[in-house]
Amino acid sequence: MSHAPRLATAFSIELPDEASARRAAELLTERGHTVVRVGPRTPGVPYPGSWWRVTGLDEGPYPSDDEHWWMAAEERFIAGAAGDLGGGYACTQADPETARRFLPEGETVADRTAAEVREARLAALCLERARVPAPRILHHLKVPEPDSVLTGGPIPLAGLDDVPWASLTHAYGTAEDVPEMLTRLAAGGEGWSAAMAAYFSAVVHQGTHYESTPPSIGFLVQIAKAPRLPARHRLDLLMGLAHMATDLCHPPLPYEIQTRQEIVRHLPGLLDVWPDVSGPSRAWLVVLAAHVPGTASVRLSEFRAFRRSVEGPSPALDLALAMCADDGDAVLDLTLDAASWHDEVPRELARPGALRDRQMEVLLHLARAEFSPRSEMGESETGEDR
Structure with missing residues (x-):
C-alpha cells in the first residue's frame, strides 16, 4: 500500500556541464520525480564552462507512511548521484502546490502527476530497506537530577x-x-x-x-x-x-x-x-x-x-x-x-x-x-x- 507524503521535496543539483546535468535529469525522471527541469545555473547564459542546474520534485508516493525515512532515502540517492557527476545538491520541502509554483525555471524534461509516476517511484524505493523498529529506550538519562540549590555562587575564571x-x-x-x-x-x-x-x-x-x-x-x-x-x-x-x-x-x-x-x-x-x-x-x-x-x-x-x-x-x-x-x-x-x-x-x-x-x-x-x-x-x- 502506497502513501502520499504531506510535503513535496524539491531537489536542486548543480553540475559542471550540460552533459552531466542531462544525465542527472534522466535519473530523476526514471526515479519518478513529477517535475524535472534542467538549464544553466544563470538563466540565459549558457557559456562554455558555466555550471548547470537540475531540479526535481519528489511528490511520492512512498511505500509506507514513514515519510521521513523515505525522504532520507531519496536524499541519499541524490547526494550520491550528484557526487558521482561532480556536483552538489540542496533540497527544500513545501506543500506540493507551493513547491511546484516556486520550482526554478528551466527546460522541462518531465511534468507529470503523482499518480502518473506511481510505479516508477515505488520501483525506485523498493530497492531501499524499510525502517526497522528503533530500540525501546528504558533509561531516564534525558532527565537531569534536580539541584539541591539554584546556584552555588560565582566561579572564578583563572587567566x-x-x-x-x-x-x-x-x-x-x-x-x-x-x-x-x-x-x-x-x-x-x-x-x-x-x-x-x-x-x-x-x-x-x-x-x-x-x-x-x-x-x-x-x-x-x-x-x-x-x-x-x-x-x-x-x-x-x-x-x-x-x-x-x-x-x-x-x-x-x-x-x-x-x-x-x-x-x-x-x-x-x-x-x-x-x-x-x-x-x-x-x-x-x-x-x-x-x-x-x-x-x-x-x-x-x-x-x-x-x-x-x-x-x-x-x-x-x-x-x-x-x-x-x-x-x-x-x-x-x-x-x-x-x-x-x-x-x-x-x-x-x-x-x-x-x-x-x-x-x-x-x-x-x-x-x-x-x-x-x-x-x-x-x-x-x-x-x-x-
Missing part, C-alpha cells in the same frame, strides 16, 4: 584577562565582550539562560566557529568542573562542548579544528568530575571521551560499569564505549545497526571526510536522541527524540 580578546573576533565583530559572556556564565543563577544564548549566538553562531572560539574553551571547562555549578548547568555545557567538538563542516574549517583540539586538550581534566556527577552528565562525558580513545582508556572500566548500571538498550552509550575502546569492528556493527532505524545515520555515513569524523557525527545524533533534555540550548536540536 581570563590574559587573552587578548579585543584583537579576536566572533560573529558580530570584536570579541572584547567575550569575557563578560564567560563571567555571566560563571555567575550562574537566573542569568544562565541569557548567558548561554549570548555565547552560542556570538562565539559559536549557528555552529560556525571564530577566532575567539578556541581560546574560550578552557574557561567553559573551568566552569563545568566547578563543584558549585548546578548539575543542570553542567549538563548544558557538556552538551555544548560535545556539539562544538563534533558538529563540524566537511572538511572541518581551521577554527573548528582548533576548537576540537582545545576540547581534547582539556578532556583529561574535565573527566575528573566523573565521580561527582549524575547519570546524564556521565553519559555526555562518555560521548566526549570517544574523541580520544587513548585518554578515555584510563577510565574505560568506570565507563563500562556505568553502562552496566543503565537499564535496557543504549545505542549511544554502546557506540561511545566502542569508540573509547578503539574497537573498530564493534563501531562498524553498531553504526550499521543504527543506520537501519535512524534517519540521519545513513546520511552521515555517506558524507565525505574521515571515517572517524563521520562515526563521531553518528554518535552525536544518537546522543541527541537519547540524552538531550529540554535544556537552555533548546529541545534536542534535530528533533530526533523517539
